[in-house]
Amino acid sequence: MSQTETELDYDPAIPEEEPEYQQQEMLLNVGPSHPAMHGIIRIVTKLSGELVIDSDIEIGYLHRAMEKSCEDATWNQALIYTDRLNYVSTCINNVGYCMAVEKLLNVEVPARGQYIRTLLCEISRIADHLTCVGASAMELGGFTVFLYMIKGREYMYELIEDYCGGRVTTASTRVGGMPHDLREGWLDKVLWAVKEVRTILKECDILLTYNRIFVERMQGIGKLSTERAIGYGFTGPLLRATGIGYDIRKDYPYLVYDKLDWNVPVGHNGDNLDRYLVRMEEMEQSCRILEQCVASIPGGPVSSPDKRITLPSKKDTYGNIEGLMNHFKLIMSGHGIRVPMGEVYQAVEGGNGELGFYVVSYPEEHVTDGCNDKPWRVRCRPPCFSYVAAMPEMINNSLVADIVPTFGSINMIGGELDR
Amino acid sequence: MTDKFPEQIAIEKKLPHAVYDWHAQHGDRTLIIDGTHLLSIATLLKEQLGYNFLVDLTAVDYLPRKPRFEVVYHFMNLETKARLRLKIQSDEQVPTVPSLTSLWPIANWYERECWDLFGVKFEGHPNLKRIMLYEEFKGHPLRKDYPKTKRQPLIGPEN
Numbered sequence: 362m363s364q365t366e367t368e369l370d371y372d373p374a375i376p377e378e379e380p381e382y383q384q385q386e387m388l389l390n391v392g393p394s395h396p397a398m399h400g401i402i403r404i405v406t407k408l409s410g411e412l413v414i415d416s417d418i419e420i421g422y423l424h425r426a427m428e429k430s431c432e433d434a435t436w437n438q439a440l441i442y443t444d445r446l447n448y449v450s451t452c453i454n455n456v457g458y459c460m461a462v463e464k465l466l467n468v469e470v471p472a473r474g475q476y477i478r479t480l481l482c483e484i485s486r487i488a489d490h491l492t493c494v495g496a497s498a499m500e501l502g503g504f505t506v507f508l509y510m511i512k513g514r515e516y517m518y519e520l521i522e523d524y525c526g527g528r529v530t531t532a533s534t535r536v537g538g539m540p541h542d543l544r545e546g547w548l549d550k551v552l553w554a555v556k557e558v559r560t561i562l563k564e565c566d567i568l569l570t571y572n573r574i575f576v577e578r579m580q581g582i583g584k585l586s587t588e589r590a591i592g593y594g595f596t597g598p599l600l601r602a603t604g605i606g607y608d609i610r611k612d613y614p615y616l617v618y619d620k621l622d623w624n625v626p627v628g629h630n631g632d633n634l635d636r637y638l639v640r641m642e643e644m645e646q647s648c649r650i651l652e653q654c655v656a657s658i659p660g661g662p663v664s665s666p667d668k669r670i671t672l673p674s675k676k677d678t679y680g681n682i683e684g685l686m687n688h689f690k691l692i693m694s695g696h697g698i699r700v701p702m703g704e705v706y707q708a709v710e711g712g713n714g715e716l717g718f719y720v721v722s723y724p725e726e727h728v729t730d731g732c733n734d735k736p737w738r739v740r741c742r743p744p745c746f747s748y749v750a751a752m753p754e755m756i757n758n759s760l761v762a763d764i765v766p767t768f769g770s771i772n773m774i775g776g777e778l779d780r
Numbered sequence: 781m782t783d784k785f786p787e788q789i790a791i792e793k794k795l796p797h798a799v800y801d802w803h804a805q806h807g808d809r810t811l812i813i814d815g816t817h818l819l820s821i822a823t824l825l826k827e828q829l830g831y832n833f834l835v836d837l838t839a840v841d842y843l844p845r846k847p848r849f850e851v852v853y854h855f856m857n858l859e860t861k862a863r864l865r866l867k868i869q870s871d872e873q874v875p876t877v878p879s880l881t882s883l884w885p886i887a888n889w890y891e892r893e894c895w896d897l898f899g900v901k902f903e904g905h906p907n908l909k910r911i912m913l914y915e916e917f918k919g920h921p922l923r924k925d926y927p928k929t930k931r932q933p934l935i936g937p938e939n
Contacts, residue, residue, distance in 0.1 A: 421912040428897075429921060429928055464806050591832055591858065594886040605858065612861045705806045706836070706854055706865065719852065721840055742836040742854075750889040779912060 386414070389761070393422055397500050397765045400775025402749070404756075404764065411760050416753045423779040431739035435697045436462055437672075439736055441532050443718075446741060446777040448529045449492045449514075450485035450712035452478075452521065454777075455534040458739070460615060461707035461718040462536045465700050468670055472617075474538040474663040479616045480551065480654050481524065481533055482709075483647040487558060488517040489712025489772075490598075490640045490647075497637070497769025498569055501578055506565045513561040516554040523547055536698055537671040538664025548655045555648045562644055569637070579634035583755040583767030590631060593754075594747035597714025598639045599771065603631035609710040621653045633770040670698050699732035713772050714744030743777035785809055787829055787864055791821055800869075808865055815851070815868040819878045822853075822866075826883055831855040831864060834880065837890035839898040843924040847871040851900055853880075870900075879904040897922040 391404040401422040407415040427446070431439040443454040456478050463470065470478070495510030518528045523544060525531040533539070569575050585593070587603040600607055608625045610618040626642035628635030664671040668687055677684025690696050700722040708717040723737035724730075748771040755771075756764050784792075788799055788811055798817040803810050813821055825831040835854040842848055847869040855864045868877055879902040880887035891902040892911040899920035902908055910917065916935040919926050 421910075421914075424912040426921060426928075433928055467806075589885070592885045594834055594884070607858060703805050704808070704810075704840075706808055706863075708835075715835070717836055717854070719836060719838060719854070723842060723845075726844065737842075738840045740836070740838045740840075742838075746889065747886045750886055 391764060393419075398768065399496060399773055400778065402773065402775070402778075404752070404768075406756075406761070406764070408761060411762070413756050413759055413761060413764070416756055418749060418752050420749060421779055423775040425780065427780040428739055428741065431736050433735070435694075435734050436536050436700060436736060437691075437698065439739060440534070440536070441530070442739075443741070444530045444532055446743070446780065447489070447711065447713070447716075447774045448776055449774070450489035451529060451531045452481035452485040452525075452533045453709060453711045453716060455532065456482055456616070457707060457709040457711070457716050458718050458720075459534045459536050460709065461705055461720040462698075462700065462736075464705045464707055465703050465720060465722055466536070466670060466698070468537050468665050468667060470538050470665060471662045472659050473542075473661045474665075475616045476654055476658040477524075477539050477543060477663060478534060479618065480651060480658075481521065482616070483650045483654070484517050484520050484551070484554075486712045487644050487647050488514045488521075490644050491517070491558075491561075493712075493769070493772040494565070494569075494637060494640050497766060498565075498575065500765045500769050501575055503569060503572070503575060506568050509561050509565055509568075513558045516557050520547070520550060520554055523550065535664065535672060537667065538662075540672075541674070542663050548658065551651055551655055555651050558644070559648055562641065566641060570641075576634060578763075578766055579637060579770075580632060581630070582633045582759060582763045583770060584630065584632040585751060585755055586631065589751070589754065593751040595714070595751070596747075597711065597744055598636055598643065599631075599714065599748055601626065602628035602635035602639050604629050609708050609715055613708065615709060617654070618650075620657075621650050623649050623653075633766050636770045695734060697734035699730065699734055700736075701732050708742070711744050713774065714748075715742065716744055716777075717742030741777065741780060743774075743780065745771060745773045745778050749773050749778060785811070785864075787811070787825065787831075790829060791824060794824060795820060809863070810865040810867060812867045812869060815870060815875075815877045818866070818868060819880070819883075822855075822880055822883055825855055825864070830857045830859050831862075833858050834884040834886055834890075835863070837880075837887060837894060839875075839894050839900050839922075841898065841922065841924045849875045849898070849900065851875065851877050851894070874899055874901050876901045876903055878902070881905055896920070899923065 387408045389406045389408050392398050393401045393403040403419040405417045406413045427442045431442050443458040444451050446454045491510040491514045495507040499507035522528045525533045590600055590603045606625045606627045611625055623646045626639050628639050672691055673684040673687045678688040702722055702724055704721040706719045708715050719740040721738040722733050724733050755767050795817050798814045799811050801812040833856040835856050838852050840850045849870045851868045853866040891905050894900045895908050896910040896912050
């Protein structure tokens, strides 16, 4: 790569007249698949020396038509498509979708079910942030941090695996509640994992926040003003880094977040460093939420008692005829959960920002009861869509090397970006 | 039927016949508006009523119902945290609504996505091209009359 004009001015060894070729602009493709990219995306940059003067983003390499697939599945089957939206905070996607459908059905999940959901959501959020911060630190040369954080993520995944059986494709919730109760000793494991994560956070904080190389490569890079961030629809850690304390868990309380004591961390500058700091503090807050949930989780059922919505337990399905019939009625095509006509938008705070589900139930022509056993339309409002749309503004007029930390800090997830 | 929302009264003061219908299902306040007035309504919402956040923009295909298409906008007021949904109904083969790119930069990508998957045309959009699919793709896959099993060959650009 050629040197920039300004740098040459300072070097007396180089003659003032520069060769012609150094003046040309250059097109550089970053991606579609690049080691420093967290998914497949193509950034076409126009360079003048090392300076990015213009850029264009191309997405859609991972488009799987998730929204179309949901229209052909029953309400519970569509749940598994939401797993794949964000493979590091799967449970939050599940919860968001299920809450939207429950709102349409006017179903209340019992308190214990809500606590379990909160626990799973916060475990997923920690896993999400650990991956994001660890990966972006690795891209700047901090491989130790990456290994430490992946170790912490592993503890989180083990908890999820212990509850759901899967690590990244969890399908952890059902419409109307949770598939089963917690395993014995699971809550103690949560407390143990929280302790371990706190140690890791402390270690990584020392390794990164006091590291001059890391801070200088993050500070003032990828900056976006509050006004532009709102215009681009930023949510989550990226909006909070610009100074707006908008968090759906506080502003539109769902699950049990309003019963717990925790804070929303806010930054000031809206640059990469603030995003990193906000994420680090959010993990600490999630740890606090987990501890409080473990301390105050009530007993009782985990699912709604409504037999038209909740699948019977496996013991009943295989053990008695009523359970078997109930199971069949909910699984058979054309029966299942009958959701009345309507539309609803439900947002949850994903690891990355506002994850919204706009769910429409609309009866098919031949139906008489005005209900549908399949979603008519499931629209997912992915948080990182707006971040990627704002990428050109964040990387223009900065160096090529700054693309990597900026891209790491927006935490783009191909699954939810392209759906 | 619920009472009129304050936003609706403000809109109707300026544009008397722009709001066709309204409801508040499951707590989501919705206005069904005349598509031709979208830009002035959105400007009013943004500049005077504080709805400075465009949360989402999408469309729904209600085939075979008439009107068939609905373009759905979700707005939010960051100060009061109030939310408002606007819907535009259309029965045209290629529904056309004004673009909001002049008010919110994110509308640029949402509108491209909506054009790509639903074939809704946004008038005044600076660069209305496909975003998820490739340029040579035929049809708009999220429409109900697009078969879900249909396959299309991946045709690259000419050179």
